[in-house]
Amino acid sequence: MDFLANFKQVDTSSLVDRVEDNIVQLLQEKKLKVGDSIPTELELCSNLGVSRTVVREALLRLRMMGLIESKKKKGSVITSPDIFGVLSKSMNPHILDQGTLKDIFEIRMVLEIGMADFIFQHITQPDIEELKAIVGNEPNATQNHLFNIDHEIAFHGKLYDITGNPTLKKFQSMLLPIFDYVHNSGLLKKQIQFDKYVSHKGLVDILENGSPELFRNAMRNHLENHFNRLFSEM
Numbered sequence: 001m002d003f004l005a006n007f008k009q010v011d012t013s014s015l016v017d018r019v020e021d022n023i024v025q026l027l028q029e030k031k032l033k034v035g036d037s038i039p040t041e042l043e044l045c046s047n048l049g050v051s052r053t054v055v056r057e058a059l060l061r062l063r064m065m066g067l068i069e070s071k072k073k074k075g076s077v078i079t080s081p082d083i084f085g086v087l088s089k090s091m092n093p094h095i096l097d098q099g100t101l102k103d104i105f106e107i108r109m110v111l112e113i114g115m116a117d118f119i120f121q122h123i124t125q126p127d128i129e130e131l132k133a134i135v136g137n138e139p140n141a142t143q144n145h146l147f148n149i150d151h152e153i154a155f156h157g158k159l160y161d162i163t164g165n166p167t168l169k170k171f172q173s174m175l176l177p178i179f180d181y182v183h184n185s186g187l188l189k190k191q192i193q194f195d196k197y198v199s200h201k202g203l204v205d206i207l208e209n210g211s212p213e214l215f216r217n218a219m220r221n222h223l224e225n226h227f228n229r230l231f232s233e234m
Contacts, residue, residue: 027078038076104178105226107175111168123162157172183226198219
């Protein structure tokens with residue numbers, strides 16, 4: 001059986017796959033930026049040594065990903081892709097496996113603990129008043145109160161908005177439905193009562209009178225029950 005070790009693995013990727021990768025590598029080597037024209041189909045055929053049909057298929061894939069677009073008199077040019085437009089098509093909890101769902105659930109928790117400094121850098125008194133209005137209709141924190149999608153969207157959505165980072169805001173809009181799905185799906189350990197919880201109202205008080213460090217700790221406690229459910233699975 002030792003002779004089998006000398007065999008190399010067969011490259012199962014298609015010719016179009018390899019050409020697509022080579023085109024992206026070529027664009028990187030030429031250090032092209034957004035708005036720059038890319039080589040023509042004929043130039044790519046000559047450079048890569050493949051047919052025009054293969055090159056067209058590879059370019060079509062790049063257009064579908066939003067990496068290039070066609071411009072009159074300029075041919076195909078580099079574009080800044082709408083990464084969330086592409087990603088959102090895959091962020092459907094009903095088509096993701098359990099491991100991916102759990103990973104995304106964890107990503108949202110990490111983001112909300114980590115964005116304290118950005119919130120404190122940009123928050124204003126009108127923001128504080130808006131947060132107070134949002135939490136005004138919420139129930140007081142209870143031991144078994146973990147998650148309410150309407151409260152989460154309103155309150156945490158405002159926090160992402162305060163960061164001043166529109167990319168974070170877009171990402172949050174995709175994360176919350178998955179967070180809600182995982183919470184209610186039974187993927188995590190069945191909900192039990194916990195006695196450690198910082199409410200949205202408590203977080204607002206810290207935003208008004210505290211510091212980024214205090215807010216990070218409070219947000220960690222706010223999410224404590226979710227962490228316990230995750231860690232209990234290990």
